[in-house]
């Protein structure tokens with residue numbers, strides 16, 4: 001079969017002329033939002049924003065879902081505790097929304113799909129165009145938080161139409177992610193050792209025994225000794241002990257990796273990059289049109305760049321062994337992985353650029 005293509009005024013080809021408006025936006029955000037095509041902080045935050053906009057949807061309470069309300073009604077939604085820190089990327093994206101003839105809901109999902117395409121190992125996400133302007137702010141309380149129980153997280157996602165397997169698939173996003181505010185003393189603390197690669201390390205490293213909190217506070221005023229005692233920060237809301245210096249583990253990720261409802265799907269991604277990609281892509285496609293009528297949207301997926309292949313292979317971080325894996329899936333063994341050579345290293349923070 002021959003797929004008809006149109007040539008846009010800017011020279012690119014696509015399957016639908018209405019998608020042509022996206023090419024100038026693509027070039028602009030790659031150059032001026034994503035620092036020339038990196039998988040860095042703005043990509044991570046743009047991907048998170050796709051979720052925080054879309055999950056404002058409830059089968060029982062309403063909400064417009066992936067409608068751009070987090071920008072249009074930012075004065076309401078950015079005040080939700082779960083949106084702490086999201087104001088940065090809203091501020092960074094808003095000038096692009098205003099500059100082009102695109103709805104905030106479309107822009108948020110487009111920026112997320114383009115952004116994650118900069119991460120080696122990511123799937124090429126679907127992108128559909130045509131979300132109308134948001135008409136109301138999301139109800140409060142719909143965004144999961146890292147201190148929430150697994151029961152509450154799975155119930156919240158179910159109320160938005162997602163299965164527990166889809167929750168696990170969506171959390172592949174935490175392979176290209178860091179926390180700025182869970183422990184505000186160490187902004188940019190990644191959730192895995194490869195926050196610029198969309199690989200399976202997140203699913204591996206969350207299964208390692210937690211040994212310490214990554215934050216450090218040097219107490220320099222207590223005493224006159226030349227060596228000052230150093231204490232690790234602990235007790236941050238939503239934080240669990242992580243296996244690596246510099247790495248952040250959300251309490252929710254640690255629990256989902258170990259819960260009988262989610263542990264086997266979690267483990268299934270450890271050596272299945274392709275399965276992780278495919279299931280993440282499918283779940284993201286569903287999330288990106290929450291609250292929308294798919295029949296009214298135009299498929300512009302061919303505008304999204306094709307990501308590079310994964311640049312890592314599944315491994316245990318240096319100094320860790322299979323004995324450090326906390327087996328949680330009761331029906332199959334955690335895959336045997338080899339350990340990176342060398343002494344234990346710490347995970348550097350994601351630069352705020």
Ligand code: HEM
Pocket residue numbers: 041044045047048050051085144145146147153170171173174176177178179180181182183238250252
């Ligand atoms: C159980 C559900 C979830 C919880 C509790 C959760 C919680 C969090 C928290 C606390 C942070 C760190 C925020 C900060 O301190 O800067 C974060 C970051 C992030 N989340 Fe999630 N999240 C969940 C699901 C998702 C989903 C479904 C996506 C899908 C797009 C996602 C994408 C991200 C990304 C990309 C970041 C990194 C942002 C950055 O590096 O600046 N999260 N998440």
Ligand SMILES: [Ca+2]
Pocket residue numbers: 052053054055056064065066067068069070138
């Ligand atoms: Ca929304």
Ligand SMILES: [Ca+2]
Pocket residue numbers: 174175176192193194195196197198199200201202
């Ligand atoms: Ca990673």
Ligand SMILES: [Mn+2]
Pocket residue numbers: 041044045178179180188
């Ligand atoms: Mn950040």
